Every structure is written in C-alpha cells, then in structure tokens.
Amino acid sequence: MLDSLPTPPKHGWDTIKLGEIGKICMCKRIMKHETNKSGGIPFYKIGTFGGKANSYISQDLYENYKAKYPYPKQGQILISAAGTLGKSIIFNGEDSYFQDSNIVWIDNNQNKALDRFLYLLYTNVIDWRRAGTKGGIIERLYNNNIKAIKIPLPPLEEQEKIINAIENIESKTSLLESNLSQLDSKKSKVLQDFL
DSSP, X not given: OGGGSOOOOTTOSOEEEGGGTEEEEEOOOOOGGGEESSSSEEEEOTTTTTSOOOOEXXXXXXXXXXXXXXXXXXXXXXXXXXXXXXXXXXXXXXXXXXXXXXXXXXXXXXXXXXXXXXXXXXXXXXXXXXXXXXXXXXXXXXXXXXXXXXXXXXXHXXXXXXXXXXXXXXXXXXXXXXXXXXXXXXXXXXXXXXX
C-alpha cells in the first residue's frame, strides 16, 4: 500500500506557511437575536461544530450573508479556532452557516495545495494546540497563529499520490474494522447459543 507514496527529496519537501497558500476566512458574525431554536439554516457554533446544530438562522439572512461575505466552497476545510483547536471538517456544501472567528477556513490556492492534502495535514500532522494561545479560559487560534504554521508542501502530483495512498489505507482499515465488528457479533451469538 505504501509503495505508491512518493519519496521526498534528500532535503525534504519544501515548507510553506499556511498564510502563503491563501487567505484565512470566516463567516459574517451572527448575533444571538438573529438565531432561533428550530427551522431555517443550521448555524454551527463551536460547541456543535462537526455535530448537530442546535441553532438556526433564516433563509433570507443566510442568502444575504452568503452573497455579501466570505463563505466556504464545497471541499474546503473548516477549522475550529477555539475550544478543540484544529478540529477539521471537510465542508460538504450543504446550506449551513458557521460562527465567525471560532470556525475558519483557508481559501487556499488549489494550484499550490489541494484541499484533501490540507485535510490530511490538519488532522494528522499539525499540532494545533502548540500554535494556539495558552492561559486563557478557552484556548484560541488567532489568524496570525494559523498563518505562521509551517507545513511540508510537495508538488501537486506528489500531493495526489499521498492522498491516494492514505485514502487506500483508510479504506482497507475501515473494511478490517467492519470485519472485526462482525466477528465480535458472531462470537457473542455463539456464546449465547451454547451457554
């Protein structure tokens, strides 16, 4: 499975700061009075990010803000900048809105860094807590912290090879986990039937 991974050059891959691959963006601020408990467009706050929304905004407000202010593109990686630092979610393109400054993304140049490659780095390589602030009630990642993070950046063709190899490993891992779960169920049934 790892044979398809590219070999880094002797000096390693070039490194680049995240601030050099694109602009850090966030949605327009939503005020509490603009939200409701049900109906409308899901509004994800830091506590519901990656889960189920418990707050919503109107369709009109959503359309207005989406048209006028930064909004993620499908496939871009949303990053939690407060609480659980660096929690990363691939934006699926569904109508939804995200809490400003607490949930950000890099509007990266796809000719430099592929979204899927960044997702692998965000979830496996970057130590977000190290980049965040310390000592406050809630740890935070400010834009300058994010911009300064250095990442290895292979050429696009090599990024694709890395993505494909990792996705292949993840697929095989999921299959093995599914098989183990089925075997555990069979083992339990056998024990119940014979005891």
